[in-house]
Amino acid sequence: MQTIAEKLGAYASSLKYEDLPAEVVHKAKCLILDTVGCAFGGYESEPSKIARDMAATITSSKPATILCSGQKTSADLAAFANDVMIRYLDFNDGYITHGSGHPSDSIAALLSAAELAQGSGRELIVGTVIAYEVFCRICDAWDNKKVGVDHATIGAIASVSGAARLYGLTQDQIVEAINLTVAGNVALNQTRVGRISKWKACGYANANRNALFAVELAARGMTGPPQVFEGRDGFFSVVSRGPFELPPFGGNGRPFGIMHAHIKQFPLGNFSQTVVNAALEARALVGDVRNIEAVHIRTTQNGLSIMADSPEKWRPPNRETADHSIPFTAGVALLYGTIDLKYFDERYLNDEELLGIISRIKCSASEEANRRSTEMNLCELDVVTRSGERKSIRVEYHRGHWRNPMSDAEMETKFRSLVAGMLSKARVDALVEQLWKLEDLREVAKLIQMTKL
Numbered sequence: 001m002q003t004i005a006e007k008l009g010a011y012a013s014s015l016k017y018e019d020l021p022a023e024v025v026h027k028a029k030c031l032i033l034d035t036v037g038c039a040f041g042g043y044e045s046e047p048s049k050i051a052r053d054m055a056a057t058i059t060s061s062k063p064a065t066i067l068c069s070g071q072k073t074s075a076d077l078a079a080f081a082n083d084v085m086i087r088y089l090d091f092n093d094g095y096i097t098h099g100s101g102h103p104s105d106s107i108a109a110l111l112s113a114a115e116l117a118q119g120s121g122r123e124l125i126v127g128t129v130i131a132y133e134v135f136c137r138i139c140d141a142w143d144n145k146k147v148g149v150d151h152a153t154i155g156a157i158a159s160v161s162g163a164a165r166l167y168g169l170t171q172d173q174i175v176e177a178i179n180l181t182v183a184g185n186v187a188l189n190q191t192r193v194g195r196i197s198k199w200k201a202c203g204y205a206n207a208n209r210n211a212l213f214a215v216e217l218a219a220r221g222m223t224g225p226p227q228v229f230e231g232r233d234g235f236f237s238v239v240s241r242g243p244f245e246l247p248p249f250g251g252n253g254r255p256f257g258i259m260h261a262h263i264k265q266f267p268l269g270n271f272s273q274t275v276v277n278a279a280l281e282a283r284a285l286v287g288d289v290r291n292i293e294a295v296h297i298r299t300t301q302n303g304l305s306i307m308a309d310s311p312e313k314w315r316p317p318n319r320e321t322a323d324h325s326i327p328f329t330a331g332v333a334l335l336y337g338t339i340d341l342k343y344f345d346e347r348y349l350n351d352e353e354l355l356g357i358i359s360r361i362k363c364s365a366s367e368e369a370n371r372r373s374t375e376m377n378l379c380e381l382d383v384v385t386r387s388g389e390r391k392s393i394r395v396e397y398h399r400g401h402w403r404n405p406m407s408d409a410e411m412e413t414k415f416r417s418l419v420a421g422m423l424s425k426a427r428v429d430a431l432v433e434q435l436w437k438l439e440d441l442r443e444v445a446k447l448i449q450m451t452k453l
Contacts, residue, residue, distance in 0.1 A: 003226065003228075003229060004230070005179050005229060009161075009172070012165045012171075013169075013170070013174055015126055015133075015251065017122045017125065017439075019251050019252075020256075021256075023259070024259065025125055028129055029125070030411055031261065031263070032125075033411060033412075033432070033436070034104065035104045035107045036067070036431075036435065036451065037418040038085070038086045038104075039068060040085075041089045041091060041341075042089050042201070043422070048081070048085045048201075051081040051205070054080075055074075056073065059073070060074040062074075062075065064079070064112040064115050067082050067085060067451045068422070070452035070453075075116050076208075076209040076212040078112045079108045079109045079111070079112040079209055079211075080202075080208060080209040083109070083208050086105060086107070086108055087102065087200075088201040090200075094261065094264065096262075096374070097260075097374040099154060100145065100302065101151025101154060102151065102155075103136065105208065106132075106135065106155055106158045106162060106204075107131075108208050109131075109160075110127045110128055110159070111124070113163035113215070117167050118443055119443070119444050120443065121437075121440060123166055124166070124438065124441075128162065128258070129250070129258055130161055131159060132158070135154055135257070136261070137247050137249060138154045142154075142244045145189055148188060149187065149188070149189055150187035150188055150189045150190075150191050151189075151204070152187040152204040153186050156181050156185040156211050157182060160177050160214050163215050164178075169215065173218045174218070176224050177218035177224075178228075179223070179226065180214040180217055180222060181210060182229065183224050183225050187203050187207065191203045195310075196324055197320060263405070264400055265400045268323050270377070271377055272303075272307060272324075272326055272330075273377065274395040274396070275297060275326050275381070276398075278330075278393040278394070278395040279381060280338075282381055286383055286385060292385060293385055295382070295384075296382040296384075297326060299363070299369050299380070300378070302370075303326065304326070307324050308325070313325040313327055314361075316328050317349070319349075322344050327363065331361060376396050376403075377398070379394070379395045408436075416432075423453070430450065431447075431450050434447060434450060
């Protein structure tokens with residue numbers, strides 16, 4: 001029987017651009033557009049500056065380029081720096097079934113791999129679909145957070161599968177790259193609970209760095225443990241705490257996982273998207289939010305375990321904790337009627353009026369939300385005013401969910417808002433046009449060059 005790594009390697013080596021339905025190609029382009037926009041948005045962050053500073057210490061005979069800055073460094077550090085930018089605002093995509101995470105982080109590794117391999121836009125699209133398929137199918141089979149494992153662990157497997165394909169590795173070499181990556185890359189979910197550190201933006205970036213290192217090793221003949229999932233001390237025994245079977249991969253009439261990835265309307269954790277939608281609707285019904293006596297949010301236990309798990313989520317000490325807090329983001333939506341990046345600045349973290357509203361928010365798990373958690377992130381929100389009036393809101397699918405998708409125009413508006421002031425309008429227009437016509441691009445390196453500030 002094939003091992004899990006062999007199944008992944010066979011899929012990654014065999015998928016062709018011609019196998020992809022038009023809607024899958026379009027979704028891949030939407031997500032690449034969104035991801036590049038998020039990189040611009042996170043460019044000035046402190047973790048991004050640290051990553052670029054480290055990358056600047058390395059020169060390479062096979063250099064790759066960092067987005068926006070145009071710096072040259074090794075492929076693994078370029079992927080690391082690029083993904084720190086992409087991830088920082090918590091504005092890039094999400095996927096939630098049994099497991100959950102942000103598969104678009106893998107695009108950072110794929111851009112570096114495509115640049116080094118002189119790959120085309122079509123090849124980048126195929127690599128993206130492969131990475132998403134691997135990420136999504138593992139999430140479909142395994143609840144990583146249940147055993148305290150960060151989604152970056154899954155992301156490393158996704159990234160190495162797509163990057164190895166872009167590098168032109170053989171099927172056997174792809175299997176070895178996967179074996180090497182799984183053996184050496186397990187990340188802890190402690191990164192995303194309690195008081196959250198700057199590493200939140202770096203966990204998957206580090207997985208990308210390790211994935212590209214494994215690809216380079218496999219290309220030179222390095223082998224990894226052949227039973228890395230199934231062996232006595234393998235992934236199933238030590239990490240996942242039990243075996244799982246991957247659902248069928250997309251293609252030949254079967255759906256692709258990328259089609260069920262969602263795009264974020266707000267720069268917040270996955271589990272806050274419906275909560276903020278509900279809070280905004282409630283605000284419109286209540287009128288003066290200062291009359292709110294109590295707010296009760298009911299959503300999934302998974303969401304609460306990450307984003308309402310500790311006192312720090314009711315009084316966040318930093319941006320990283322605030323954008324991963326259901327109470328804080330709901331409070332911002334109720335008080336200000338919008339979510340803007342400025343509301344994560346220190347002065348808002350210590351704003352007594354905002355903290356007063358947040359203190360009235362209670363969160364609990366809903367049986368229905370838990371039961372339907374692989375389909376949606378259901379939020380039911382009740383607001384009680386000082387006069388005793390009650391308003392109830394229910395949101396099943398936030399704007400950007402695959403059942404409530406953003407239009408291309410909305411995608412462009414989000415992109416332009418993230419790039420605003422960093423490139424001229426003419427350059428933004430050209431970049432947007434190229435991203436929508438990615439399948440016509442001869443070399444991905446040109447796309448990366450177009451982002452240089």
